[in-house]
Amino acid sequence: MQLRLDHESDQRTDHESDTASPLSTVTVDAPARLHLGFLDPSGSLGRAFGSVGLTIDAPGTRITAQYIDHADHAGETQVTGAHADAQRERITHYLGLLHDAYGGPPVRIDVRRAPRAHAGLGSGTQLALGVGTAFVRLLGRTASTAELARLLGRGARSGIGTLGFDHGGLIVDSGSSARSGAHHEPHVPSILTRLPFPDAWRILLVDDTRQEGLHGNEERRALATLAPFPKELAAHLCHLVLMLVLPGIAEHDFDAFAKGISELQQTIGEYFAPAQGGVFSSPTVAAAINAAKAATQHRAGIGQTSWGPTGFAFVQNAQDAERALAAATDVTRGIAGVVCSVAAGSNRGASIHAVGLQRCHSGPA
Template sequence: MQIHSGSLAPPSAVTVDAPARLHLGFLDPNGSLGRAFGSVGLTIDERGTRITMRLADALRVDGTRSDAERARVEGYVEALCAAWSGPPVSIDVQRAPRAHTGLGSGTQLALAIGTAYARLAGRSSGSAEIARILGRGARSGIGMLGFDHGGFLVDGGPAHPGEGSGHFHTDVPPLLFRQPFPDAWRILLVDDTTREGLHGDAEKRGLASLAPFPQALAAHLCHLVLLRILPGIAESDFDAFADGITEMQQTIGEYFAPVQGGVFSSPTVAATLEAVAARQTAGIGQTSWGPTGFAFVRNAEEAVRALAAAQDASRGKPGIVCSIVTGRNRGASLRAVDLQQCGIDAQ
């Protein structure tokens, strides 16, 4: 979703619904050809973020899950206010996925807040400007591109990685490929709620500790994406897609294994997904640093089988949550209301 250019009459309240995303892997973490990372991802129809923002006399934040999330929201608003000299607002976080689970919660929350704030401030700023202000999307563009477009996406990575591990150019990676995800296909999600994926300083240290990614493996990943995964999506060839995703995930997971404890960050999620793949054709892997894992299956009937297999394999394991979702082929949505014209107090 993009805010179109031109003057915008500020409403009194704005609600933004932003989709969650699966990060399916990097193309070249080492940037052997000058473009580090490059990402493959998909937006999904569940686990999204919804916020409502209103004009107010002073900043107020409600509905956050934790003090850390509240501080993050306040920091986003302060940065936007400093950049645009905008009005004070109140924010109600009505829905957000658990943080650090691989669903892109931080980027979606930031973009939802930035989009709502831009609308209330009467600005035509788009997602790329918001991402730069709030420091999102410098490594992977899947979150921002998913927010704007939805669907199955590939980005080209940042053009100029910064000097030193963990520092990156602030330009948002370009969109290289966007295709609707086939309606019939389904995704099993397996979350280990006892764990969080790497983030913050631990993520930076982990990335800095890894050996350079071999150029031959980067070439292999690009080959898989270009000639197996993308044709599979374009032609609804599930077997080609699932095989490509599983091989890509295994390759990139082995590279990150030293800092996340294995190809999957949760051994229980790994065992659960392997049990599913042993019983039916499925494309399995982990989104971002996990702990959420996924299994792509070809239709709703196969999804029922996959869910039953996952529940059976994880029975007695604490904290494991399994669910079925579909792909989402649209980006975020915005609904603006002038409460004062409706005779409602905007405060």
């Protein structure tokens, strides 16, 4: 028997705790995401960060979990298909945490697909949640995405990856409050709003594979060197989101959305510029994105996702996407390692394909 569950907002109820008979195979497909900017990195009103983000239909993360056949192996957890030793070690670490929390026999995790790490597409969070969801489903257990994120150390600063895993679409999260300090357990930011992204709009993506975005200790050191984010700028970013970005999405007003995103990105990019070497971390990506904007007669919303190096240009339709892609490709022609592509928004979260299920429910992953 096969079951496919699509995690959309009306299907997830965090209070459910049903269990099911163990499965033989579970595959989780998690979407890639763009992090479109923080609202208040310094928490001038007591809530730090706050994020805007979007899930996209570019290749995301696909994880398959299976029980290990003890007749063929020594009963040790296995990781196959990992793109690098660091990814394999990370998954092995996650499996150790999951076994400690939920028990169960050793499993094999196969990485069928994953975006390039540290490129700004949310690969780390989607990898963790994909592994966690596949693991608990394989055991016939349930755990909310927020529970898995806390266990695996994801989503404390930005909730876009975790909330996008559940819901998809364009999301604004609450950031973290002062209560989330040393005396309180870290929690995933709450979802403030979620809007479906217009089907006709497209996103040009430009990735400079010669670089990686800041992460780990380097990211923490970089954040520590930045001056406090001015309260006035935080108010300006919130104003842009509330009065341009969200109305633009809700009313399919592309020009309002593009203006709001571009100004949000410019403002937050200037703040992070001392840590990442400019508004864009890759000058090559910056040149390609600006060429794409010019090719659409400056009717594009541009910026960089997270620490980059991937840059993006939102355009209104497929024809503008072709023009933007041609312009970006022309600028980067002959530069090895630069990848230009076009994606659309994705209005659905992760999906689960389970084999061997005897009894099922549609509760949280």
